[in-house]
Amino acid sequence: MFKELDPILHSQLRLAVMSLLIGIKEAEFTFIKEKTNATAGNLSVQIQKLKDAGYVDVKKQFKDNYPLTTCSITKKGVEAFEKYVKALQGYLHTDTN
């Protein structure tokens, strides 16, 4: 049923991360963790998958001597997200018909 949907995005946590990042410039890892209620380990793995796909940029730096990881969506990520939403809408439209 979801064969045409992007498998990278069609996962609960990865889709949640992308949906959070789509409307903002960048967000700290702790913010994404807080909003998705995910564990740090699982979130790290899923963000790495999104990064490998070229959908997000991950910046690691230091702020007040503490490591700080910030994530932002890439142009490729925006395009993939838009395509995914269109495909979803297509399925829903088919269902309602």
Add this chain to the structure above:
Amino acid sequence: MGKQTTLSEKESLALITSMIQKAKASNHEKGIAAILWGVTIAIASLLSYLQIELNLEFPFDPFLLIIVAIVFQIYISVKESKLNKVTKHEDAAINAVWLTYGISILGLVAYINIVPNVSAQLSKQEGWEFVKHYINNTKPDEILSPFVLSSYSLFILLYAFPTLVTGIAKKFVPMIVGAILAYVFFIISCFTALKFDLLLGALAAIVCWLIPGIILRRKFLKLHKNNV
């Protein structure tokens, strides 16, 4: 959201909508900066009005209060930048607008202080002076130091600009209304004497920043209370 579960189309869309809402609801404006500037400019303008109206002598120029506000603003900005975990697309643009506004205000202050003196010097070099002439010859002519006429109107005009940009960008109606009122005050101030311009400036500060700031603060505190 610990496990990777398969989603239906409706669940996917619901998840997307909920996350977008969560992102939108993040970083609520605390309203402190708006209240700070609304109070500072309103007080400075009112004190300046009283100075003229009641012939009062203050030991300092009321507009020097702005220096104190700038120090507070820097403190607030540094503190908030440490707490903010999210940067929104419009943040950079709005910050740039307020920075440009600050530079423009400084430029205008410099213009008002420099141009009259330079004009007086240039006129003297050309061999003439500005003179105050009484129409009915009730008093003898006086040498006049040049000054920028109704200069505070220009400040009111500037107050409206970043307020309107912020109001439109953030879709925050109280700031849009405040900016429109400030433009109205600017037009009125073109026809009034300086002391009334100062009163209109105080009103502009109240409608542009103080009232929207209080509304933002109430919203923020309400949200904070609900989250606790």
